[in-house]
Amino acid sequence: MRKFGSGRLRSLLIHSFQQKHILRPHHPSSLLSSSLPRFLSSSTPVLDFPPSSTSSMADPSASKLPVTLQNINPKILKCEYAVRGEIVTLAQRLQEELLANPGSHPFDEILYCNIGNPQSLGQHPITFFREVLALCDHPSILDKSETQGLFSADAIERAWQILDQIPGRATGAYSHSQGIKGLRDTIAAGIEARDGYPADPNDIFLTDGASPAVHMMMQLLISSEQDGILCPIPQYPLYSASIALHGGTLVPYFLDEASGWGLETSELKKQLEDARSKGINPRALVVINPGNPTGQVLAEDNQRQIVEFCKQEGLVLLADEVYQENVYVPDKEFHSFKKVSRSMGYGEKDISLISFQSVSKGYYGECGKRGGYMEVTGISPDVREQIYKVASVNLCSNISGQILASLVMSPPKVGDESYELYCAEKDGILSSLARRAKTLEDALNNLEGVTCNRAEGAMYLFPRINLPQKAIKAAEAANTAPDAFYCRRLLNATGIVVVPGSGFGQVPGTWHFRCTILPQEDKIPAIVTRLTDFHKSFMDEFRN
C-alpha cells in the first residue's frame, strides 16, 4: 500500500476525515479542528485517529459549573487512547448486561483481546516473583518456622537480600527518586549480562510501568509544536497521546506492511526532511521493538542503520523494548539498541539512547504491579539532573514494582530451589504464546479479504481487512470509521474485543485491527470459530 502517491493518500485521508466529522451530528464545529492530534501532514500520509468523544457536551445539568469542555486544556481534547477507548466502554456495558441478564447476548463472556493484559485472561503469575513480593510486604514472617513450609528457600533468601538493600529495611518508605540503589545495581547487572556491555545503575530510573518514563522524556524534549517526534505508523497510542498532551508534533514514518512491517531508513530520511522543510525540529525517533501493534522483530542490521541515522541527524533514540522477552520465531532474536550501538563503537558521548522496559510484558505480564524502568544513556549530567528533578516531584515509583523490576532482570538460577518451577512456568507461557500466535495468524489469513503478517514477537496481531465497498458505505452511514464499524459488529456478535487500526494509525484507505494473542489456549479454538463465523456472515452481508 505504500505504492500510492502521497497526493492520492492525502486526498483519501481528507475524504475520510470529512466523512467522519461532517456527518457526525451534535459535534460542535469549534472542536473539529482541535479533535485531532497535531501531526505533520501535507505531502505525507497522515493519521486517521478517531475524534474526541463529545457526546455529552450539551448536558444542561452542568451549566453552572466552572469547568467545561470549552475551557479545559485543549491538548487533553486532542489526546486519544484507543486501547481503552469507545469499544472498551461498549464491552464493559455488554459485560454488565450479561451479568444482569444471562443469555441476553449471543455469547456468554467478553473476551478482552484489546489490551496486553495477560493475567486478566487467566495467565498465572510466576511463583518465585510473588513469593518474594509477599515476603517483602510482610517481612516480620521471614524468620517464623511456618514460613519455611510456605515459601521456597531461595525466595526467603532473596527477600532478605532485597531488604538489606533498602535503607532501614523500610519497604514502606519513599526511596531515592530513581529507585532503590541496590535494585538498580541488580538491574544494571542484568542489562550487562544481557548485552555484554557495561551498564551504570545511575543511568536507571525506576518508574510505575514504562508509561510515566515515556511521558517524562516527551515532557523534556517538547517545548512547542515546532518540536517533532518521529513515530512509527502504526504505533502504540501512548506515543501519540503523550505527544498530544505535551503539545508537540508527531512526525509519522510508515512501516512497510508488504515486507512484514519493515522499517526503512529511506522512509525515515524522507519524513525527517519533509518535517524540517516545514519548520518542524525533529528531536527524537521512537522505535518499538518487538513491534506494537505489528509484532515484528527488527533485524540487527536494520537496528545499526537506525542508530547511525539517529547519530547523524542528532535525534534521541527512544527505544521501546518492553517486549524484549516476547520473541516467538526461531529466525529472529532480540537485540537491545544499547548493545547494537555499543557494538558499533558508539558510547556515551556519541548517541543519546533511552531504553524503556516494563514488568507488564515479557512472560511475567505483571501489569497491575506498575513496575518498569528507563536506562538513560548519552545524556549530559546537567540534562540528567533535570530528568532527576522531574522524577523527584513525584518522589519515587512504587517499591513493589521496583522490586519486581529487579527480579525480572535476575530470576532464579541453576541450583536454586525455585529454578525448575521457574523454568517450567516461563517456558510454558512463552511456548504457549508462540502456539497461540501461530494459530490466530493462520486463522486470520484464512478469512476472506484478510492478510496478516506473522507475530514474530510482542503480544499482538495486526491483520489488514479488505472491506467491501458496501461495508465502508454502511460505516459512513453509521457515522463511524470502517474498521471501528467492523470491530463493533464483531464485539456485538461474538463478545471478542479488538481495537480498530485507526487507533494506532494506518496508511489511509487501509483498515486493520489489533488483536492480542493472550486468551488462554483452551479458548483459542472457540475464538477462531466465532471469528470465522462472524467474518463470513459479515462478508455475506456486505459483499459487493
Add this chain to the structure above:
Amino acid sequence: MRKFGSGRLRSLLIHSFQQKHILRPHHPSSLLSSSLPRFLSSSTPVLDFPPSSTSSMADPSASKLPVTLQNINPKILKCEYAVRGEIVTLAQRLQEELLANPGSHPFDEILYCNIGNPQSLGQHPITFFREVLALCDHPSILDKSETQGLFSADAIERAWQILDQIPGRATGAYSHSQGIKGLRDTIAAGIEARDGYPADPNDIFLTDGASPAVHMMMQLLISSEQDGILCPIPQYPLYSASIALHGGTLVPYFLDEASGWGLETSELKKQLEDARSKGINPRALVVINPGNPTGQVLAEDNQRQIVEFCKQEGLVLLADEVYQENVYVPDKEFHSFKKVSRSMGYGEKDISLISFQSVSKGYYGECGKRGGYMEVTGISPDVREQIYKVASVNLCSNISGQILASLVMSPPKVGDESYELYCAEKDGILSSLARRAKTLEDALNNLEGVTCNRAEGAMYLFPRINLPQKAIKAAEAANTAPDAFYCRRLLNATGIVVVPGSGFGQVPGTWHFRCTILPQEDKIPAIVTRLTDFHKSFMDEFRN
C-alpha cells in the same frame, strides 16, 4: 510580617533575587529569566524560590550530544522541588562520607527531617495492612494450613474479599483506569462513614500517591500562563512544581503567620482581584488542610467561607486532605471540604471540589506503596470523561497501592481478631507524633530569635528564624539564601536535614525552615540538644 507595604516587599524581593543571581558565578544570563516559576508579582509579595542548579552546564564532554539545557522544555528548568533539592543532595554525600569514613563528621548519622517519610525513620507499618497486602501478592498460600499460624484470621478473610472484588482474582492485571470497582466501593463507603454524606465510587480515581492526581488536575485546568491557580504561601512545592510544569501562573495568597497561619478570605479576594486585573484567569484554589508545611488545621467556619468564596468566584476547590488523620490538638478536628460543602446545602451542581488523599501520610505512612485517590465532585460528565481519558493513557495505578487505599478507609473493626493490635499500633503512632510535635515546638520556641506556631496537624513545624544581619551578609557572600545558609550550616554541624523556607515560599524578608516531627521518640532529646547547641553557636558567631 504581612504589615509590610507591597512596594517594600517587592523591592526586598528584587534585591534578594539580584543578590542571589548576579553574584552567582558561571550562571549563564540566558537562564536567569527562566529560572523562576511564573508567578503573579507586581503589587503582590512574590515567591522566593531557589534558582535552578546549572553548575554543570559547561561540561565539554557533552558537547556533541543533541539534548542540552538550552533546547529542553523551559518549563522543566522553571520547576523546583526543594523537598528533594540541593540540601538533600548534600545530605546524601555526607552519608556516603560517614559510611566510607566513620568519624569524619561531628555526628554519626544523618537525620532526614526534610520529608514526610515516617518509615524511613523507623516507624513500623500497621500489621493488618501488610498481612493483607502479602496475601494478595501471593494468594496461593491462602488456603494452606501454615498460613493460619502466620496471619490473622481477619487478614485472611479480608484478602479473600478483596480477591473476589478483582475480576479473575488477578492482582497482576491492569485494572479499570479509575481503579478496581470493589475497592472504590469500599473507599466511597469509608468517605460516607467519615462525612455522613453520600459518596459515589464513580467519583473516585485511584492514583499512585496523591501527586499524579494533582498533576492530572493541573493538566486539565491549565491551558496557558493566563490560567492561574491560587496557592497558599507557604505551600507544599508539589503545587508550584506542577503549575510550572504545566505552564500556568501561581497566584499566591498568604497565610497569616501571626494568627497561627490563618487563612483569610479577604486575602483570597484581594489576590484574586489583583490577578484578574492583570489578565490572569484564576481557575482553582488550592487549600492544604491540615497544612503543609505549616501544620495548621482549619476551623469549620473558615472552611465554609472558603467554599462560599469558590462557589461565588467560579473556582475549582482543590482540597489537599492527605493529612486528615494527623491532628494532634484537642481543640481542633478535621472536616473534609466535601462534608462542609454538603452541610451548607451545596451539591454536585453547585461546587466543583476535588479532594486528594494518600496512603503515604496518616498514622500508616506507607509512602513507598504509592497509593492514593482523588474524589472528583461537581465536574460535568463530559469533563470527567476527559479526566478518565488522561487516567487511561497510563492504564491504572498500582494494585497494591489501590488495595492499601481501600484498607486505610476500612480498617479492622471491633470484634475482628486484629482490632486490638491495630488500635494499639495506630494510637501509639498518633500519640507519639503529638508528643514529638510538642517537644520540638517547645524546643524551637526556646531558641533565640525563633518563633514557631504549633503543629496542630500534619507532620511538620515551620519555625521562623530572625537571622542577624551579619548572617544574612555571610549568606550573600556565600551566594545563597539566608535560610538555605542556616540549613546547610545545621546539616554540616549536626546531620539534621531540614528544608529552607524559600522552597515553600514565604513573605520576603522572613526566613523559615520546615522540619518534620518524624524521628523516633528516643532520638528527639538528642535532636533537641544538637539543634539547641548549633543554634546557640550560630547566633554567637553572627550576633550583630
